[in-house]
Amino acid sequence: MIEQLDQIFVLLLHWILAWLPAALRPVTGVIINVATIVCVFPALFAICVLLERKGLGRIQNRYGPNRVGPYGVLQPIADGIKSLTKEDIVPLSADAVVHFLAPVVLVVAAFLGFAVLPMGRNMALVDMDASLLFYFAIGASTELSVFMAGWSSRNKYSLLGAMRAVAQMISYEVPLLMSSVVVVMMTGSLSLVKIVEVQNQYTYGLPHWYIFTPWGFAAFVLYAIAGTAETNRSPFDLPEGESELVAGYFTEYSGFKFALFFLGEYLAMLSISGLGATLFLGGWSAPFAFLTWVPSWIWFFGKMMLSILVFIWVRGTLPRLRQDQLMNFAWKFVLPLTLVNLFVAALWRFMGEGWMRWAVCSAILAVIYAFMCRVGMRREHLGPREYRYAE
Amino acid sequence: MSLAFLFISALTVAGGLAAVALKNTVHCALALTIAFAGLALLFLDLGAQFAGFAQILVYIGAVAILVVFAILLTRGSETPKDGVYSKHWPGGLVIAAAVFAVLGWAILRSAPLLPQDSATPSVTVAQIGQALMTRYVLPLEIIAVLLTAALIGAVIVAMHEKEGAQ
Numbered sequence: 001m002i003e004q005l006d007q008i009f010v011l012l013l014h015w016i017l018a019w020l021p022a023a024l025r026p027v028t029g030v031i032i033n034v035a036t037i038v039c040v041f042p043a044l045f046a047i048c049v050l051l052e053r054k055g056l057g058r059i060q061n062r063y064g065p066n067r068v069g070p071y072g073v074l075q076p077i078a079d080g081i082k083s084l085t086k087e088d089i090v091p092l093s094a095d096a097v098v099h100f101l102a103p104v105v106l107v108v109a110a111f112l113g114f115a116v117l118p119m120g121r122n123m124a125l126v127d128m129d130a131s132l133l134f135y136f137a138i139g140a141s142t143e144l145s146v147f148m149a150g151w152s153s154r155n156k157y158s159l160l161g162a163m164r165a166v167a168q169m170i171s172y173e174v175p176l177l178m179s180s181v182v183v184v185m186m187t188g189s190l191s192l193v194k195i196v197e198v199q200n201q202y203t204y205g206l207p208h209w210y211i212f213t214p215w216g217f218a219a220f221v222l223y224a225i226a227g228t229a230e231t232n233r234s235p236f237d238l239p240e241g242e243s244e245l246v247a248g249y250f251t252e253y254s255g256f257k258f259a260l261f262f263l264g265e266y267l268a269m270l271s272i273s274g275l276g277a278t279l280f281l282g283g284w285s286a287p288f289a290f291l292t293w294v295p296s297w298i299w300f301f302g303k304m305m306l307s308i309l310v311f312i313w314v315r316g317t318l319p320r321l322r323q324d325q326l327m328n329f330a331w332k333f334v335l336p337l338t339l340v341n342l343f344v345a346a347l348w349r350f351m352g353e354g355w356m357r358w359a360v361c362s363a364i365l366a367v368i369y370a371f372m373c374r375v376g377m378r379r380e381h382l383g384p385r386e387y388r389y390a391e
Numbered sequence: 392m393s394l395a396f397l398f399i400s401a402l403t404v405a406g407g408l409a410a411v412a413l414k415n416t417v418h419c420a421l422a423l424t425i426a427f428a429g430l431a432l433l434f435l436d437l438g439a440q441f442a443g444f445a446q447i448l449v450y451i452g453a454v455a456i457l458v459v460f461a462i463l464l465t466r467g468s469e470t471p472k473d474g475v476y477s478k479h480w481p482g483g484l485v486i487a488a489a490v491f492a493v494l495g496w497a498i499l500r501s502a503p504l505l506p507q508d509s510a511t512p513s514v515t516v517a518q519i520g521q522a523l524m525t526r527y528v529l530p531l532e533i534i535a536v537l538l539t540a541a542l543i544g545a546v547i548v549a550m551h552e553k554e555g556a557q
Binding site (some may be wrong): 095098128129130133134136137138139140141143144147148151159163166170173188189190 | 421445447448452455459460463515516
């Protein structure tokens with residue numbers, strides 16, 4: 001029974017396919033899988049938006065949406081209907097074709113990332129050899145859609161926002177990749193399914209998640225920073241900083257296209273959370289050995305939503321960075337730390353079992369981190385923010 | 392020739408032609424991106440996953456962005472009405488045709504010399520990694536040093552300009 005609950009979606013798919021002639025099965029299977037992804041994640045997007053508006057409301061000492069339905073839970077549906085029925089305005093001077101293609105490319109690329117995430121035991125749509133590489137390759141192509149949106153709008157705020165977004169995404173893509181590389185080094189595989197399987201082991205009832213190692217913890221923190229910047233979330237949301245750039249690269253979008261950008265942003269957030277959970281938090285594996293009876297997909301989606309809550313919490317807590325701080329932080333702090341972490345991971349690999357490697361690796365990371373914070377950042381004038389009035 | 396191959400090659404050729412023929416420079420860059428994507432799909436169609444994804448990561452994720460940035464930071468997105476055609480385009484056409492002819496000739500000549508395996512060779516990413524770390528480690532290191540030198544050079548060039556401006 002528990003086994004069946006764990007595999008319920010796989011069994012359901014097989015049950016549906018059994019009704020069809022053998023020739024149609026592979027094609028129908030793929031279509032059903034894709035349709036599921038295309039339905040489930042926008043539904044999660046609606047939940048995320050509600051959580052975000054409610055959560056931010058609480059953090060900012062106000063109620064948040066509370067008019068549509070009980071406690072405002074139907075607010076996302078109302079928003080969806082509103083954006084579907086609103087007029088779609090394209091500026092007269094805009095480049096119509098590119099202006100139209102930009103949100104489409106963004107959302108398609110955002111959806112493609114989910115294809116390789118293992119959302120449960122036997123629940124990865126595509127289990128290929130190089131799935132991590134696929135994920136990052138697809139993620140890299142979202143930058144182009146952001147540029148397309150900003151450039152085709154023929155609006156200075158859009159263009160500035162797009163330039164900021166592209167520069168930021170390229171800068172933080174390097175640490176994002178480098179912090180994931182340590183996981184590949186340890187697993188010896190680029191396959192996300194394999195990475196989760198390696199972490200799905202228990203000693204004394206505790207899991208072998210990569211976050212519970214010095215290099216894994218450091219890589220996870222760096223990954224979280226880079227991932228937040230990569231999805232243009234606060235405190236790295238300069239590309240859409242409303243006090244400076246109206247809405248950044250999607251200033252000139254309205255109606256459903258605006259909704260698509262919104263959807264693309266949240267899908268990117270969900271997929272980067274899913275990848276982080278897969279790489280460092282054991283994907284669909286349970287946090288304790290005695291909890292392995294809980295279906296694997298509950299753990300995956302639970303970890304994903306927990307990361308979303310952290311995203312919301314961070315957004316409600318931290319103020320926005322300045323552009324120079326953003327770039328300095330990426331290139332002078334995050335990137336060197338990821339490089340050190342690569343070295344530490346290699347050391348961990350070759351030091352063999354025992355408490356010795358725990359001590360040495362943790363010490364190296366702690367010393368480098370303290371040095372970078374205390375000495376390096378002070379020299380680069382990256383200390384606490386100072387506000388001066390305009391002279 | 393499968394349907395997928397025909398479709399992908401048509402996309403690639405169309406992207407390449409549009410990159411040459413369109414008037415607006417940014418449109419040309421975007422069309423070039425379509426050609427890059429088509430090439431990546433061709434690699435994937437041939438079963439070369441690593442090459443395909445590396446093509447997307449490097450060319451669409453980095454080179455296309457670099458091209459677009461270069462266009463915007465140098466001459467702006469304003470392009471003259473009559474396009475940006477060079478006066479010497481027939482010469483360029485001749486050179487391109489000559490390069491294409493040489494490549495085609497070399498490939499056609501070398502085809503009979505290669506072993507005629509009908510089955511597609513399956514090269515996994517792990518095998519590529521093994522080869523890079525053992526047999527081809529020297530070329531890899533040389534390229535790494537070269538790229539690092541280029542990177543440092545670029546940073547130094549940028550630094551000097553900044554000092555001069557102040």
